[in-house]
Amino acid sequence: MTGRLPHLVRSDARDNRARILDAARAVFAEEGLGAPMREVARHAGVGPATLYRHFPTKRALITETFxxxxxxxxxxxxxxxxxxxxxxxxxxxxxxxxxxxxxxxxxxxxxxxxxxxxxxxxxxxxxxxxxxxxxxxxxxxxxxxxxxxxxxxxxxxxxxxxxxxxxxxxxxxxxxxxxxxxxxxxxxxxxxDAVPGDPVSESAAPEAGASPPLPPAPRLRSAYPRSTPDPSSR
The missing domain is CATH 1.10.357 (Tetracycline Repressor; domain 2)
Structure with missing residues (x-):
């Protein structure tokens, strides 16, 4: 009987981990990353202590979830x-x-x-x-x-x-x-459309009714914040 106990504990732990990840996928899919950890625990049917035992931080949970x-x-x-x-x-x-x-x-x-x-x-x-x-x-x-x-x-x-x-x-x-x-x-x-490499005269005026050229694209990558609040605090 005692020899089966560690196996049962490991099995329960695996089941809890799987339920937490399934819950996280569902919760984050609908609510985004702002969803609190307690909502994931509630959805998984486990207590907060069980959730944090498997995923000590929200970062760890999100990384594994996706x-x-x-x-x-x-x-x-x-x-x-x-x-x-x-x-x-x-x-x-x-x-x-x-x-x-x-x-x-x-x-x-x-x-x-x-x-x-x-x-x-x-x-x-x-x-x-x-x-x-x-x-x-x-x-x-x-x-x-x-x-x-x-x-x-x-x-x-x-x-x-x-x-x-x-x-x-x-x-x-x-x-x-x-x-x-x-x-x-x-x-x-x-x-x-102009083919890449074809010369275009700077003095050439667009034909009547022609669409104006696209404005320069914004430099979006450089606009991303390089740091965000730590999600584990939520």
Missing amino acids: AEQRRTCHTIVRDALADSDPWRGFRHLVEQICELHAHSRGFADAFMTAFPEAMDFDADRERTVRAVAELARRAQKAGRLRPGFVVDDLLLMLMAHRGVQDVPRAARLAASRRFAAYLIEAFRAVPG
């Missing part, structure tokens, strides 16, 4: 870069990153925010940005992506995409896909 999404993000970037068609790779990256964000307000918050050093989402975002820059270079060279596109346009897009979280859950994914489809069409090169 481990699978981070792995998925790495796969999306890798597959997009490996695609022999750069425009298709670019499209798929935009579509799948939007879908990943649509599933969880918390993951979108972590991805878009320079979070404390225990969470390496900043590196995930930079990896995605570098992939977009490389895919954009290839797609522009192939004449498929607007020559005016710059990598910070992706970050601007993801900032706007966060509004999808306000859509009712049942319609959220469809709204995200529609948003991504509109953005991809906006990025697509169209007849009359």
Whole structure:
């Protein structure tokens, strides 16, 4: 009888940990990273002491909660870069990153925010940005992506995409896909676009009714705060 006790304790601990992570995914997905730890414990059906025994800080809980999404993000970037068609790779990256964000307000918050050093989402975002820059270079060279596109346009897009979280859950994914489809069409090169490298006369006036050139893209990456309040204090 006594020989079974350690096994039962370990089994209970594993079950509690799994319930906490399931609860955290659900709570952070709907409420974002501002949700308090006590709400996660309540949702998991465990006491605060049990939660903190497994995850001493909120940073630790968030890091483990979104481990699978981070792995998925790495796969999306890798597959997009490996695609022999750069425009298709670019499209798929935009579509799948939007879908990943649509599933969880918390993951979108972590991805878009320079979070404390225990969470390496900043590196995930930079990896995605570098992939977009490389895919954009290839797609522009192939004449498929607007020559005016710059990598910070992706970050601007993801900032706007966060509004999808306000859509009712049942319609959220469809709204995200529609948003991504509109953005991809906006990025697509169209007849009359200047081809990268083609000289454009400074004195050339736009034709009547022609759309004005896009304003310079804001430097969004440099606008991110480099530190945020410690979430473990919440």
